Amino acid sequence: MTNRQWLLASYPQGPASLETWTLQDAPMPEPGPGQILVRTRWLSLDPYMRGRISPAGNYTKGVGVGEVMQGGGVGEVVASRHPDWKAGDLAEAMTFGWREFAVLTPDMPGSAKVNRVDPDLAPPQATLSWLGMTGLTAYVGVLEIGRPRPGDTMVVSAASGAVGQIAGQIGKLCGARVIAIAGSDDKLDWCRKIGFDETINYKTSNDLAGALASLAPGGVNVFFDNTGGPIHDAVMRNLAVAARVVICGRIALADNFEQDDIGLRASSRLIVTRAMVQGLVVFDWWHKRDEAFARLAAWHRSGQLTTREDILDGFERVPEAFLRMMNGRNFGKQLVRVA
Amino acid sequence: MTNRQWLLASYPQGPASLETWTLQDAPMPEPGPGQILVRTRWLSLDPYMRGRISPAGNYTKGVGVGEVMQGGGVGEVVASRHPDWKAGDLAEAMTFGWREFAVLTPDMPGSAKVNRVDPDLAPPQATLSWLGMTGLTAYVGVLEIGRPRPGDTMVVSAASGAVGQIAGQIGKLCGARVIAIAGSDDKLDWCRKIGFDETINYKTSNDLAGALASLAPGGVNVFFDNTGGPIHDAVMRNLAVAARVVICGRIALADNFEQDDIGLRASSRLIVTRAMVQGLVVFDWWHKRDEAFARLAAWHRSGQLTTREDILDGFERVPEAFLRMMNGRNFGKQLVRVA
Numbered sequence: 001m002t003n004r005q006w007l008l009a010s011y012p013q014g015p016a017s018l019e020t021w022t023l024q025d026a027p028m029p030e031p032g033p034g035q036i037l038v039r040t041r042w043l044s045l046d047p048y049m050r051g052r053i054s055p056a057g058n059y060t061k062g063v064g065v066g067e068v069m070q071g072g073g074v075g076e077v078v079a080s081r082h083p084d085w086k087a088g089d090l091a092e093a094m095t096f097g098w099r100e101f102a103v104l105t106p107d108m109p110g111s112a113k114v115n116r117v118d119p120d121l122a123p124p125q126a127t128l129s130w131l132g133m134t135g136l137t138a139y140v141g142v143l144e145i146g147r148p149r150p151g152d153t154m155v156v157s158a159a160s161g162a163v164g165q166i167a168g169q170i171g172k173l174c175g176a177r178v179i180a181i182a183g184s185d186d187k188l189d190w191c192r193k194i195g196f197d198e199t200i201n202y203k204t205s206n207d208l209a210g211a212l213a214s215l216a217p218g219g220v221n222v223f224f225d226n227t228g229g230p231i232h233d234a235v236m237r238n239l240a241v242a243a244r245v246v247i248c249g250r251i252a253l254a255d256n257f258e259q260d261d262i263g264l265r266a267s268s269r270l271i272v273t274r275a276m277v278q279g280l281v282v283f284d285w286w287h288k289r290d291e292a293f294a295r296l297a298a299w300h301r302s303g304q305l306t307t308r309e310d311i312l313d314g315f316e317r318v319p320e321a322f323l324r325m326m327n328g329r330n331f332g333k334q335l336v337r338v339a
Numbered sequence: 340m341t342n343r344q345w346l347l348a349s350y351p352q353g354p355a356s357l358e359t360w361t362l363q364d365a366p367m368p369e370p371g372p373g374q375i376l377v378r379t380r381w382l383s384l385d386p387y388m389r390g391r392i393s394p395a396g397n398y399t400k401g402v403g404v405g406e407v408m409q410g411g412g413v414g415e416v417v418a419s420r421h422p423d424w425k426a427g428d429l430a431e432a433m434t435f436g437w438r439e440f441a442v443l444t445p446d447m448p449g450s451a452k453v454n455r456v457d458p459d460l461a462p463p464q465a466t467l468s469w470l471g472m473t474g475l476t477a478y479v480g481v482l483e484i485g486r487p488r489p490g491d492t493m494v495v496s497a498a499s500g501a502v503g504q505i506a507g508q509i510g511k512l513c514g515a516r517v518i519a520i521a522g523s524d525d526k527l528d529w530c531r532k533i534g535f536d537e538t539i540n541y542k543t544s545n546d547l548a549g550a551l552a553s554l555a556p557g558g559v560n561v562f563f564d565n566t567g568g569p570i571h572d573a574v575m576r577n578l579a580v581a582a583r584v585v586i587c588g589r590i591a592l593a594d595n596f597e598q599d600d601i602g603l604r605a606s607s608r609l610i611v612t613r614a615m616v617q618g619l620v621v622f623d624w625w626h627k628r629d630e631a632f633a634r635l636a637a638w639h640r641s642g643q644l645t646t647r648e649d650i651l652d653g654f655e656r657v658p659e660a661f662l663r664m665m666n667g668r669n670f671g672k673q674l675v676r677v678a
Contacts, residue, residue: 228606247609265602267567270586270618277616279609 003028005099006318008063011055015255016326020053021069021098021319029103031081036104036114038075038091043098043318044128045071045325045334046162047226047251056257060283069098069318072133073338074117074124082106090117092127098318100338111283121297129333130166130300130307131293133282138166138224139292140285141246142174145278146222150175153216155235158226159196160187160308162333163248166296167224168196169305176222179215181208181231183328190331194306208234219243219273227252233264243275254326308332315339342367344438345657347402350394354594355665359392360408360437360658368442370420375443375453377414377430382437382657383467384410384664384673385501386565386590395596399622408437408657411472412677413456413463421445429456431466437657439677450622460636468672469505469639469646470632472621477505477563478631479624480585481513484617485561489514492555494574497565498535499526499647501672502587505635506563507535508644515561518554520547520570522667529670533645547573558582558612566591572603582614593665647671654678 002025009022031037052062052070063070073096077089085091085106093114096102106114111133117124122131129135141163148154154171158164159180168178172195179198180191188199198215205211212220212234219240225232229252239245253261266277299305310330312321315338325334341364348361370376391401391409402409412435416428424430424445432453435441445453450472456463461470468474480502487493493510497503498519507517511534518537519530527538537554544550551559551573558579564571568591578584592600605616638644649669651660654677664673 225606228604232604232606247606250606250610253607261604261607262601263604265567265571265600266605266616267564267571267586267589267618268592268600270616271589271620272618274618274620274623276618277605277609279606279611279613279615281610281613284613 001028002026003099003101004315005097006069008053008065008067008069010065011053012255016050016053016323018319018323023316026099028101031079031103033081034105034107036077036082036085036091036106037079038096038102038104039078040073040075040096040100040102040315040338042074042125042128043071043096043336043338044073044132045318045321045336046134047249047254047325049322050254050326051257054257071098072096072128073102074127075102090119090124091115092117092124092132094133100315110286122300125309125335125337128335129162129309130296130305134162134333135166135296136285136289136292137248137280137282138163138170139296140282140288141224141248141280142167142170142222144285144288145246145280146171146224146244148174148176148222152176152221153179153218153240154222154224155179155181155212155216155220156196156224156226157181157231157235158249158251158328159191159199160331161226164224164226165191165194165307165332166305169194169299171222171224172196173299173304179212187331190308202231209237212238222246224248228261229253229263236264236266236269239269239273239275241273241275243273245275245277247277247279251326251328309335311335311337313337340367341365342438342440343654344436345408347392347404347406347408349404350392351594355389355392355662357658357662362655365438367440370418370442372420373444373446375416375421375424375430375445376418377435377441377443378417379412379414379435379439379441379654379677381413381464381467382410382435382675382677383412383471384657384660384675385473386588386593386664388661389593389665390596393596410437411435411467412441413466414441429458429463430454431456431463431471433472439654449625461639464648464674464676467674468501468648469635469644473501473672474505474635475624475628475631476587476619476621477502477509478635479621479627480563480587480619481506481509481561483624483627484585484619485510485563485583487513487515487561491515491560492518492557492579493561493563494518494520494551494555494559495535495563495565496520496570496574497588497590497667498530498538499670500565503563503565504530504533504646504671505644508533508638510561510563511535512638512643518551526670529647541570548576551577561585563587567600568592568602575603575605575608578608578612578614580612580614582612584614584616586616586618590665590667649673650676652676
């Protein structure tokens with residue numbers, strides 16, 4: 001019995017493609033003492049993974065050429081040499097990688113820890129989206145950095161995306177007026193359906209900064225930025241005094257690691273507005289997991305948090321799902337149902 | 340008896356020049372009830388004043404064409420209709436303007452208040468530099484936003500300037516290693532003399548980012564930015580994880596209000612480093628004045644704070660002093676001794 005896995009074939013120059021990875025049959029791994037063997041059920045596709053397949057410096061170690069692609073997943077324990085885990089248990093971890101079976105070490109610190117999935121709380125794949133890293137990112141980004149107040153105007157870029165959809169809804173719970181920016185009317189219609197107040201299609205708007213100025217005449221108090229690039233500049237031109245800007249993602253330039261990102265320098269606007277800009281990496285906020293998941297679960301149960309997944313079926317489609325997410329063709333959290 | 344005053348002749352396109360203002364003889368003003376008449380002794384020249392002679396939006400109202408140029412000063416009361424002020428008292432205020440005599444209203448709120456100068460505490464003009472707005476700017480910028488810790492590396496741009504010299508010395512008091520950036524070796528020699536650890540002459544350095552990387556191999560923990568522009572970009576390329584960036588000034592592009600400031604977008608570096616960038620306008624921190632001045636005075640007395648002024652003599656030289664400051668030809672806080 002073999003274990004299929006996707007290996008990084010080469011660092012992409014520019015956008016990744018189906019050729020970026022190769023499918024390999026590997027021998028079935030065996031768990032050592034304190035380890036578990038899991039069968040992958042779900043894999044998570046996230047923008048941060050583009051940074052892992054670049055040789056550029058980043059906040060954590062990337063994937064080497066010829067190594068198994070990194071990525072989080074959910075799976076079922078099929079063999080255990082750990083006293084607390086038994087066959088049939090469901091496990092979620094950042095360390096699955098793109099493979100059908102993985103050996104995991106549950107007792108790892110911080111973000112490498114293997115987490116138990118409670119199937120009664122939510123569908124297991126929720127631990128990869130709103131009840132997992134994605135939800136935690138939105139939760140701490142909004143509540144710890146953006147800190148919207150009732151009456152604030154909050155802008156979310158990539159607003160229908162995995163993080164954006166949750167960030168905007170938490171903004172609404174804080175009493176903010178939320179402006180969604182996304183790249184299709186379908187996505188924006190859905191943003192309205194889940195309660196966002198205003199929408200801007202950045203692909204069809206000729207003057208994004210002007211559109212924002214119309215929708216936010218008093219300025220933008222909180223900006224939850226998932227894209228970077230020209231959308232970022234347009235919002236920065238519209239900051240209110242004492243605004244807070246959460247730099248969560250940079251999907252607009254996700255394929256560019258080598259060249260400088262040239263655009264509007266924010267300094268002058270930051271002085272005029274005394275605004276604050278802060279970068280967010282969710283791993284710094286791991287200590288907030290229990291709090292975040294309890295709140296997110298309660299909001300989900302009560303109907304105050306609606307989420308949407310974009311699911312492809314089949315292990316062989318993982319690279320396709322990655323490209324789909326990178327190109328913004330996903331509509332909601334991008335997942336692959338492996339088995 | 341007449342009162343000479345400098346009026347704004349026109350908004351400068353690009354750099355201001357001696358033609359930006361015209362000298363006018365006005366009638367001697369008379370104080371109304373609750374007001375005082377002061378004779379200007381010192382005037383303060385500061386980069387923020389460039390923003391006041393632009394029609395571009397800013398954090399406060401600017402000078403209209405034909406109006407008296409705004410600016411802070413120190414003077415002696417020559418007539419008083421306020422019960423708490425008498426002839427001979429020394430007054431400091433942001434509202435002197437470029438005129439030999441001014442009528443001031445002591446009981447104004449916030450930054451418009453007229454402050455009593457204690458000549459026994461320090462030379463009166465200190466209330467325009469280290470014991471005034473300049474000192475408060477450095478104090479809150481470093482201690483409230485930059486927050487250096489012992490062992491941190493802190494970079495100060497325009498390091499020998501009015502704010503920079505104080506910011507760097509407060510950084511030293513916090514236990515930080517301070518790297519000074521300035522535009523002449525004379526200025527940098529003095530920065531070393533007052534205790535800064537390392538220096539970079541941005542005018543003679545071919546590779547500012549590289550020079551910083553050599554001097555700060557562990558990255559820059561605190562960046563106190565007085566310049567904006569390419570110096571800003573070079574430091575942003577060298578931020579450490581969890582760095583704090585104080586955007587205090589933008590003298591490098593002070594004459595540019597109409598065009599976009601194009602350069603390095605910080606987003607990617609901010610994600611990788613989870614750094615925080617915040618704009619500073621001193622008027623937000625007026626409530627910290629008493630604390631700041633008490634500490635600054637104590638440090639000055641004990642020899643832990645050394646300051647340097649750049650003084651021109653004569654009311655007719657105020658525009659010249661302004662241009663000197665804008666061009667970086669000043670060496671320390673730029674002042675004019677009026678009488």
